[in-house]
Amino acid sequence: MSSRGGADREPESEEGARVIPLRPELAAAPEPAPPEPGTELERRLADVLAFLRRRITGDYEIDEFGFDQELTDSVLLPPLRPLYEKWFRVEAVGLHHVPSEGGALVVANHSGTLPLDALMTTLAVHDEHPARRHLRMLAADLVFRLPVIGPLARKAGHTLACHPDAERLLRSGELVGVWPEGYKGIGKPFRDRYKLQRFGRGGFVSAALRTGVPIIPCSIVGAEEIYPKIGDIRPLARLLGLPYFPVTPLFPLLGPLGAVPLPSKWYIEFGEPIPTSGHDPGGADDPMLVFNLTDQVRETIQQTLYRLLSQRTNVFLG
Template sequence: MADAKVIPFDDDRPRARRRPARAEGEAAAVRALPGPKEALEGPAEPPAPEPGPETAVGGGSGWERRLAGGLAFLRRRITGEYEVDEFGYDEELTDQVLMSLLRPLYEKYFRVEVKGVENIPAEGGALIVANHSGTLPLDGLMMQVAVHDHHPAGRHLRLLAADLVFVLPVVNELARKAGHTLACAEDAERLLRSGEIVGVMPEGFKGIGKPFGERYKLQRFGRGGFVSTALRAGVPIVPCSIVGAEEIYPMLGNAKTLARVLGFPYFPLTPTFPWLGPLGALPLPTKWTIQFGEPIPTDSYAPEAAEDPMLMFNLTDQVREQIQHTLYKLLVQRRSVFF
């Protein structure tokens, strides 16, 4: 039988943790009763506390806090005390670094105006379907900043990217860290079922590499794979229309032979690229508008509805027509390409 545990009483406590007793013979302080006037006026206001070290540091500019936060961030990076999900998404790096790098381009250069962000659900999964344009996929990055900075819940957009993104050495790592993943139905469905906001641009290279003369004319949306994914996950589809990206690199031609040699889907020829060298890669400072349309619910359909080709065609066409109609409406309302 185990020995009984002895619980110490007050006299057995360590001296450091005992409450100090009043010295013998020390008179207790006598507090005078308030007079009639003081009772009517109420208790006097307590004196303001003297500024301590924390108040002094917190007062002035916040560069000390920013410096401390930056040093703590670097320490976590060096020691590996940070988390990534199964797709390689690093939320802290995205918020602290990647978003901070994209934000000047978003706010100052393209001056993006966002409409209808309240149509994105506050919680749960949703599939955002947008048009694709601009020769380089800056529209997807700007849409990611728009969702993160303007949504009331500050949600993160997980973009589905093409295979080419994940074979480029540096781009591959940055894309994974930013939450992007391969544009396949399996990954998209797993993200949607886990309650993530997923973004897809079904036009693919056909949309981003189309000539300038076909700007804002939506290309084919594939076979409707994004619709079947949304139906299986039971999440709404949010159409998104982006105006302004078509003009950042006006594509006047396509050097197909050079594109095949380099392994690219196209090699753009613009008024500035490749004639001005690296300077020609600078996008034109157009004015952007991103509008999120009303969500199209899919939870009323049975899971086996994802195998119905006619339903896939109708829903795909509905999403495409809604995006195209919104594009035309935004173009009519636009005063200028640059203002």
């Protein structure tokens, strides 16, 4: 029988084994309290209400081109992410070639019947670049004539593909994107996939020369296969005021269902910048210099496309 009093007795387990108390410094820290139910939902709801209040009261900013950054980040970009991440499974490489600040001109190949390649490139720059930059696209005038789409394009920061607008954006330090093949690229037949069309007269090179910003070639693989264009109903295109009315294996045969893009695997590669600051701004009026730089950009994109295609084993699996 122990001679110590009950107050001095060491605790015992249910089996009678002695339990040695932990020293305070070795005691486990208390687990953090779980978040209260509904906290995350309440925060999201508060954010939505705050957003709506700012829209109603006009407490938000737009630039001279109509770019509404808050609307773009909160409303316009989120619906594109499932396409980018789950449907096309885009892999973007070479983003370290895109500067974190200051003006630069991204020049990419164009394809796919509908301009989803431009939207996916915009999302790649915003979501995967450390600086989360917005790519200000130069678009054809048809885009801004379309109901709903035109105003939304302005809100997203895009503008008409013309010299004055391009140079104003570049001089103000914006990242600008251009797809110089235009309708010739996006609407070309499937048999001509990944064959670059003419780059116009090199207007994008002139804008880069006048502002001294680098040109970043961008090559996109995967967009050619989303809507394989095998025909064109030209009378209907003229009636609707469109550059073409595409026929694909699924559209218009399957109606709206045929408008769902095929889930091809995409790669977007940003190449090494081509500097223009070493040239005199007056070089923008030198046809030979503009032609040579345009050809250099086009050839860089074409060779990168060939390399990416040679590494691809399957259109849908990559």
